[in-house]
Amino acid sequence: MSIFEAMGQYGHEQILFNRDEAAGYTAVIAIHSTVLGPAFGGTRLWAYADEKSALVDVLRLSRGMTYKNAAAGIPFGGGKTVILDRRAADRVALFRAHGHFVERLAGRYVTAQDVGTTLADLEVVRGVTRHVAGLGGRVPGGVSPWTGRGVFGAIRAAARERWGNDGLGGRTIAVQGCGAVGTYLLRHLHGAGAKLVVTDVDASRAAQAASELGAKVVAPEAILSEPADVLAPCALGGILNDESIPRLRAEIVVGGANNQLLEPRHGRMLADRGILYGPDFVVNAGGVISGCIELLGWSEAQMHAKVDAIHDTLSEVFAIAKRDRILTEEAAERLAERRIAAGRVDA
Ligand code: NAI
Numbered sequence: 001m002s003i004f005e006a007m008g009q010y011g012h013e014q015i016l017f018n019r020d021e022a023a024g025y026t027a028v029i030a031i032h033s034t035v036l037g038p039a040f041g042g043t044r045l046w047a048y049a050d051e052k053s054a055l056v057d058v059l060r061l062s063r064g065m066t067y068k069n070a071a072a073g074i075p076f077g078g079g080k081t082v083i084l085d086r087r088a089a090d091r092v093a094l095f096r097a098h099g100h101f102v103e104r105l106a107g108r109y110v111t112a113q114d115v116g117t118t119l120a121d122l123e124v125v126r127g128v129t130r131h132v133a134g135l136g137g138r139v140p141g142g143v144s145p146w147t148g149r150g151v152f153g154a155i156r157a158a159a160r161e162r163w164g165n166d167g168l169g170g171r172t173i174a175v176q177g178c179g180a181v182g183t184y185l186l187r188h189l190h191g192a193g194a195k196l197v198v199t200d201v202d203a204s205r206a207a208q209a210a211s212e213l214g215a216k217v218v219a220p221e222a223i224l225s226e227p228a229d230v231l232a233p234c235a236l237g238g239i240l241n242d243e244s245i246p247r248l249r250a251e252i253v254v255g256g257a258n259n260q261l262l263e264p265r266h267g268r269m270l271a272d273r274g275i276l277y278g279p280d281f282v283v284n285a286g287g288v289i290s291g292c293i294e295l296l297g298w299s300e301a302q303m304h305a306k307v308d309a310i311h312d313t314l315s316e317v318f319a320i321a322k323r324d325r326i327l328t329e330e331a332a333e334r335l336a337e338r339r340i341a342a343g344r345v346d347a
Helices: 003-010 051-072 090-105 119-126 144-163 181-189 202-214 222-224 267-272 287-290 292-296 302-306 309-322 326-342
Strands: 013-020 025-033 043-046 076-083 171-174 193-200 228-234
Touching: 003 051, 013 090, 013 292, 025 051, 025 090, 043 051, 043 119, 043 309, 051 076, 051 287, 051 309, 051 326, 076 090, 090 119, 144 181, 144 302, 144 309, 171 181, 171 302, 181 193, 193 222, 222 287, 228 292, 267 326, 287 292, 287 302, 292 302, 302 309, 309 326
Parallel strands: 043 076, 171 193, 171 228
Antiparallel strands: 013 025, 025 076
16 A cells, blocks of 8 residues: 555544654654644654554554544544664663754644653753643653543543443452553542452552552453452553453553554444443543643643543443444544544544
């Protein structure tokens, strides 16, 4: 497939192939859409097997950002960078080179942290361009507190959809992964009176949740089949698959992890088992929403309100899915597409 065919298939506006030999920098910046505002999406540093895999990844991820930002109701389009990891000797030179390419786009693309990049790398980018978000500086944990808060609201929306009210008191919630997002989510759930079951491959993190919040700890391989009302995946992508779905015992799956469905057809498998699934790109948008403080000068209160609106957005997604007899993932895409077609985030 040619590059223009691929752009046509994914619906991209622009792809930039960047190279700075001296800095060891080879990267692709994909701008999927600027209909709702500047393209916003992180920079990934990854050792791809070949150029084609890098290109497919950046096309897929940047398109995903268009949908995520539209569903989050923030005035941004979607973009993404992948830097081909060639073990550059000088990491500062690598990210300065990246900053120069981002700066040349004059605000058409705004970047942030992603897999393989650190806050320190982003500080280097910030030294060259102001078109960077997510450096936080306000709270420990970067953007994760807001992601955790958004996931909590989403679980409440799913509870209302399934059980008629969004109270979580006495409900058992299984959380996979007690990292940045999982920890903040667990605190909210504890505050709401939920019974917590946790796991982490890093046993000390699970133990921390047990001692701080009275959570029950189970082995990583046991969490998916744990008897629980809600399963909240907050670790890896692809965990909803042929092997795991038949074992699930929760009625609701809503969590912070990216790309939870291994393939789109796994959304159908969940629905066939009567499990209510909250599309991850709607549920975990708190982090990108928090970027609006730096990028748009929002107040904390404005940002909180938008993170808390994830609850209502997810309720709307469930309503669209019921009305149109489609999967919740498809309904979330439909909601985002409606906003993009209208050119307005509140459409
Ligand atoms: P993190 O690295 O802080 O936490 C992940 C935790 O999962 C770690 O404690 C790790 O030991 C654990 N883990 C890994 N594999 C596991 C397994 N097989 N079973 C049980 N535990 C396992 O990462 P973070 O930031 O909390 O992100 C979690 C997920 O949420 C990721 O998928 C990330 O892409 C997604 N996400 C995070 C956002 C954020 O604001 N940090 C925003 C949007 C999505």
